[in-house]
Each structure stands twice: as structure tokens, then as C-alpha cells.
Amino acid sequence: MDELRRDASGILCLEGVPLDEIADRYGTPVYAYGRAAIAAAYRDADAAFEGRPHTICYAVKANPNGAVLRALAELGAGADIVSGGELYRALRAGIPPERIVFSGVGKSRREMAEALRAGILMFNVETFTELEALDETARAAGTRAPVALRVNPDVDARTHPYVATGLRSSKFGIRHDRVLEGYERARRLPNVDVIGISCHVGSQLVSLGPFTEAARHVGALTRELVSAGFDLRVVDLGGGLGIRYDEETPPAAAEYGRAVSEALGGVDACIVVEPGRSIVGNAGVLLTRALYTKKADDARFAVVDAGMNDLLRPSLYGSFHGIEHVAAIEREAETTDVVGPICETGDFLAKKRTMTRVVAGDLLAVLGAGAYGFAMASTYNSRPLAAEVMVRDGRHRLVRERGTYEDLVRGEVLAEI
Numbered sequence: 001m002d003e004l005r006r007d008a009s010g011i012l013c014l015e016g017v018p019l020d021e022i023a024d025r026y027g028t029p030v031y032a033y034g035r036a037a038i039a040a041a042y043r044d045a046d047a048a049f050e051g052r053p054h055t056i057c058y059a060v061k062a063n064p065n066g067a068v069l070r071a072l073a074e075l076g077a078g079a080d081i082v083s084g085g086e087l088y089r090a091l092r093a094g095i096p097p098e099r100i101v102f103s104g105v106g107k108s109r110r111e112m113a114e115a116l117r118a119g120i121l122m123f124n125v126e127t128f129t130e131l132e133a134l135d136e137t138a139r140a141a142g143t144r145a146p147v148a149l150r151v152n153p154d155v156d157a158r159t160h161p162y163v164a165t166g167l168r169s170s171k172f173g174i175r176h177d178r179v180l181e182g183y184e185r186a187r188r189l190p191n192v193d194v195i196g197i198s199c200h201v202g203s204q205l206v207s208l209g210p211f212t213e214a215a216r217h218v219g220a221l222t223r224e225l226v227s228a229g230f231d232l233r234v235v236d237l238g239g240g241l242g243i244r245y246d247e248e249t250p251p252a253a254a255e256y257g258r259a260v261s262e263a264l265g266g267v268d269a270c271i272v273v274e275p276g277r278s279i280v281g282n283a284g285v286l287l288t289r290a291l292y293t294k295k296a297d298d299a300r301f302a303v304v305d306a307g308m309n310d311l312l313r314p315s316l317y318g319s320f321h322g323i324e325h326v327a328a329i330e331r332e333a334e335t336t337d338v339v340g341p342i343c344e345t346g347d348f349l350a351k352k353r354t355m356t357r358v359v360a361g362d363l364l365a366v367l368g369a370g371a372y373g374f375a376m377a378s379t380y381n382s383r384p385l386a387a388e389v390m391v392r393d394g395r396h397r398l399v400r401e402r403g404t405y406e407d408l409v410r411g412e413v414l415a416e417i
Helices: 019-026 035-047 066-075 084-092 109-118 128-141 176-188 209-227 253-264 277-283 313-317 405-409
Strands: 004-006 012-014 030-034 054-059 078-081 100-102 122-125 145-152 192-199 234-236 270-273 284-296 299-304 323-325 333-339 348-356 363-366 387-392 395-400
Touching: 012 019, 019 030, 019 284, 019 363, 019 387, 019 395, 030 035, 030 277, 035 054, 035 066, 035 253, 035 277, 035 387, 066 084, 066 387, 066 395, 078 084, 084 100, 084 109, 100 109, 109 128, 122 128, 122 192, 122 234, 128 145, 128 176, 128 192, 145 176, 145 209, 176 192, 176 209, 192 209, 209 234, 209 253, 253 270, 277 284, 313 348, 323 348
Parallel strands: 030 387, 054 078, 054 270, 078 100, 100 122, 122 145, 145 192, 192 234, 234 270, 299 333
Antiparallel strands: 004 012, 030 284, 284 299, 284 363, 323 363, 333 348, 387 395
């Protein structure tokens, strides 16, 4: 992470703030995000489409913290949402509704109604039955629903299968051989306004091939639909641009923007893109402290106070996150499993990692934790949620308090049945 530097005393700093200062102030585990890094990544994404109409709709799912959303709202970002809760968060942070797109395969009628009342830019519709439900919901609300149909282009994103969303076998989108049928159905619905087309092929993509293949496919479909009389004013290309966790070499935002713009050809429409991970992923770290160490046969374990409930990606996807000592420590390197306190063998942050030996009390920084970190956290094993901190201009501020035991039982009723 370029945002991290060691100071003269060897302490790892995030945008000039020593990470041990954050851990001492707020405890561990704690997430810390660099606002300057978020802003720089957003500006790169925005500049990638300079010269043509476009909207950068940040994928709220990646990191929904209110301070993150507020920072992006101040920069002019829109939002890609997948739930009523994300709509609420985006509006609360000041993101204008006319810059919000609603994606996802399982929108409830209540969520549809909430988004219609807010006046969002459009719904990315994924099934014919959803289209009919949206028409009925709009009729009941006395309005028309702006829609794009999400195309499943059958493109291999060459990423982890759990986050590949553009294959024919995926639950996402409408099969490309039924897209025209879908648009004709939409045109006949009285409470639907067809304004665009969308696609999304996957997450953590580190090559341009899947993006350009999907963009060419969507561009051809757009031209065909315009010829058939559809006024498509928005082309939503989704998100998915990856970041470097280990040895990946993802394309820069400028390369991505140039490639997909060229692949679209002469399509005359506003381009929407939905970056999430590439905006916040490398802007965040998870700080955790070593509790104990243990040897078992040929394995060595460092037990830390952050677990899979705090950062699920290693357990769920087998994902790599760099881990560094916050203080510069001169010890021998050892092969170590960095594991958490959760009662699951699958609870780990790193397996067989060669790193400076860890001893009890060491403060560690888990890198690349700004996306799908806290966003996927849980209170499994009745462990309160971690705190979150934002760093800006050499200062730090708590942007989510650490969870409490009282939070764990809020909403529960101790009643006999």
C-alpha cells in the first residue's frame, strides 16, 4: 500500500498517522481508513472517463461506513446500491438520489417503493418477474420506474468463482439470448421507463480482457436496441476493477476507462461505472494485536484478537492480505499461521506465511482491508464489532464506535413462550 510509510522511528504510518497511536487510542481490532487515498482513487476513476458523459457510482457494498460515503459524496460520487439499507446509507451521507443505481437480484417491493420515493437514477433489473413486480410497485406509487436490464454476457471474468457474476451459470442478469425479449416486455409495461442497459462480470479483475469483451457485447446490444426504437440514455458497465493484494498487477483506472470506452464504439450514452474495491481497498488497514503463540508439530501459530468475524475474506475466499508488524522489529523470519479467536479451524488471516516472528503483544497491520472488511463483519461467537477510524490531514477520528455487549442483545426479548 502506497499510503503506508514508516517514520524515522520505524513505526508504520497511514497518511502520516502512526498506527500504534490509533491502536492505543481506540483499541484492537480496529479498522483505519485514509481519506486522501479514497479521494485520489475516486479522482482517478472520474478522470478515466473525462471527455464523455459519465457517472461514478461507488459500490456501497465494498465499504458502507458513513464517513467513507460522505467523503465520496463531497467529491461528487454517485452510488451503486443493492438494498434498502444501502439506499438509506447513501442518502444519509448526502449522495444525490439522481446519482444512485439499484442493482441486485433480490429487491423486495418495499425496497423498490423506497427507491421510487427517493427518485433514484435507475433500477438494474435482473429477471422478468422483477420487471413485472417493479411495474406493479410503480403503479401503486403513481409513478414510473426508470430501468435498465442487466445483461449476463457469458464472459469468464477469470476471478474467484464466488465473485464471477457474468457467466451463463450465474444467478445474475438476463441471458444474452433473451435480452431483446426482455426489452420488448419492458416496453409494454405502462409504469416502466426503459432508459438504459447494464452488465457486471465480476469482482477483483486484474486484466482488461473481460471488461472489454463485456463492453463490446453491451455496445452491440445497445446499437441493436436503439435501432429497434429504444431510447437508451445510460450504459452501466458495472465495476470489478481489482487491486494489488499480493503480486497482482491490475490495470490503472485510466487504462480501464480508455479500453472500455473504445470497446463501446460509437454508443452515445452516459456511461455509469460502479467501482468499489478499487476506491477503498488499499485505503484501509485492520490493526490487530497478538495474544499468544503456539507450536504444534511443524506448525507455528500466532493467535491475534481479530478473527474471521472481523475479516472474512481469507476464510471465505482463501484471499491473501499482507501482514506487517507496525513497529520495525529485528527478529528472525518464521513460517506462521496467523489465526483468530473464533471457534472454527477455518478462522485465519494468513496460512503458512513467512514473516518476522510474532510474539505476544505485537501490533500487526493487515493490509488491503478497506474493501469487504468491516462490510462483511459479524458478531459470530458474540464478539462485538470492531471500531472504525478515519485518517485525514495527519489527524484521526473515530467514525464507528466499538460494539458493546449491549449491542449484541439489542432487539432481543427475554420472554417465556
